[in-house]
Amino acid sequence: MTPLRLFILLNPAIGIVFATVFLLLWLNQRNRLHILLMSGASAAFALGVLAQILIPAMPKIGLNTMVSAVLYQTALGLFVEAMLTxxxxxxxxxxxxxxxxxxxxxxxxxxYVQESLSARIYVQNLGAGAMLCFAALRLRTAPTPKPIDRVLFWVVLLTGLHFLPRTVLTMLVDVPAGMITPENFPRSLFYSMLSFALIILALLLCLTFLLAVALDIFEDLRGERNRDHLTPLLNRRGFEEEANRRLVALHGAPASLIFCDIDHFKKINDGHGHAAGDAVIRAVGELIAGELRREDCAGRIGGEEFVILLARGGLEDARALAERLRTRIGALEVAPLAAGALAASFGIAEAGPDEPLDEVMERADERLYRAKRGGRNQVQG
Incomplete structure (x- = not known):
């Protein structure tokens, strides 16, 4: 076996390894179809290289040409669909x-119609480049892009763009030298450069995609850790992490905190049972979640206590939201409680420039207890 042939065999080996890795990962993450698609893309790529190497060239039949082309195109299509899915x-x-x-x-x-190896090379390579550029542009339309998506965009775009100069430059050398023939093609500069480029690009694309999947899984695990089990809100740890991050991102722009506590919650639990108490907490949490803007965040930080970070909102904005929530909570109907049985008290505080979150929370909490001491079902701050 020649060194070049041994070098070329690295491509199917890479494809088989990543097909196995993505398949095993999908078996533990079956809700992520894109992982299975990427496993299929890697397997099709490996089979395409093996078909090109192992199937003998048969003039007029084209088994090597068409089988390898179909497998390469299948790999490319599955990769694009996986990335965009x-x-x-x-x-x-x-x-x-x-x-x-x-x-x-x-x-x-x-x-089969107008036999031309040069034309087939241009069609397959420039077509692959066009599909990858199309995929990169579609990636830019993702509804909620993450930092890794920007990395993936540039990797896929540059991979797609590289097909044009590499193909043209190597063909400019090979065509005058008479290397673009079925007999000489395995020794051509184009074939050697293609084999080398595929190793680098397959590794780059698969590793970047694997990193993106790993970050997705980590983010979901962190989200589950930080999510309250009864409501669509964050728990205390999740809220403090997210609120700190958002306060820093505001760079001194106004922000306010709203503390909310369900009045007489112990009586609800004692009189109607914990199931009714959970239903009340769930209903209030859903109500708060429905009032949030994209830049806001909220959490359940105690049994019946909630907190909202109102980003880019001063004290008057916080007071208006708190009053609206107070009115809506009073109108909630949660079985088996009678209509109008629910009420809540609120404390609000505006964050000063560069003021730590815990200090703002302390002030809002103190105003909440002022509302409790003042008769409940009111906003203080």
């Missing part, structure tokens, strides 16, 4: 199928 960008399959059909149709035409 992961970020929630839908409606891609018809475009992937259309581009794939055009590429495979061009390869078939330049084999």
């Amino acid at each position: 992961r970020v929630g960008v839908v409606g891609n399959r018809r475009w992937i199928l259309a581009i794939s059909a055009a590429i495979l149709g061009g390869i078939a035409y330049f084999f």
Whole structure:
């Protein structure tokens, strides 16, 4: 086996390794279809390289040409679908199928109708580059992009763009030298550079995608750790982490805290049972979550105590929101409580420039207890 052939075999080895890694990962994360798609992409890539190496060239039949082309295109299509499915960008399959059909149709035409190896090289390589650039542009439309998505965008875009200069420059060397023929092709500069580029690009794309999946899983685990088990809000730890992050991001812009405590909650538990108490907490939590803007955050930080960070909102904004919540909580109907049985007290405080979160929380908490001592069902601050 020549050193070049041994070097080329690294490509299917890489594909098989990543196909196995993504498959095992999917078996533990079955709700993430994109991981399974990426496993299929890696497997199709490995099979495509093996088909190109192992299937003998058969003039007029084209088994090597068409089988490897179909497998390469399948790998590319599955990768694009996996990447876009992961970020929630839908409606891609018809475009992937259309581009794939055009590429495979061009390869078939330049084999069976007007035989031209040079034309097939340009169709397959420039087509692959176009599909990756299309995928990168679609990635930019992700509804909630993450920092890793920007990395993935540049990796995929630059991978797609590289196909044009690499293909053109190597063909400028090989065509005059008579290397673009079925007999000389395995010794051509294009084939050597392609084999080397595929190793680098396969590793780069698979590792970047694997990193993105790992970060997604870590973020979900952290979200579960920080999520309150009864309401759609954060727990105390999650709220403090998120509120600190958002206060820093505001760079001194106004922000306020609202503390909320359900009045006479112990009587609800004692008189109607813990199931009724849980239902009240859940209803109030859902009510608060429905009032949040994108830049706000809220958490349940005690049994019946809630806190809201109102980003870019001063004391008057906080007071208006607290009064609205107080009115709406009073109108809640939660079985088996009678209508109008619920009430809540509120304390509000505006954060000073660079004031630590715990100090603002302490002031809002003190005003909440002032509302409790003052007769409940009111806003203080």
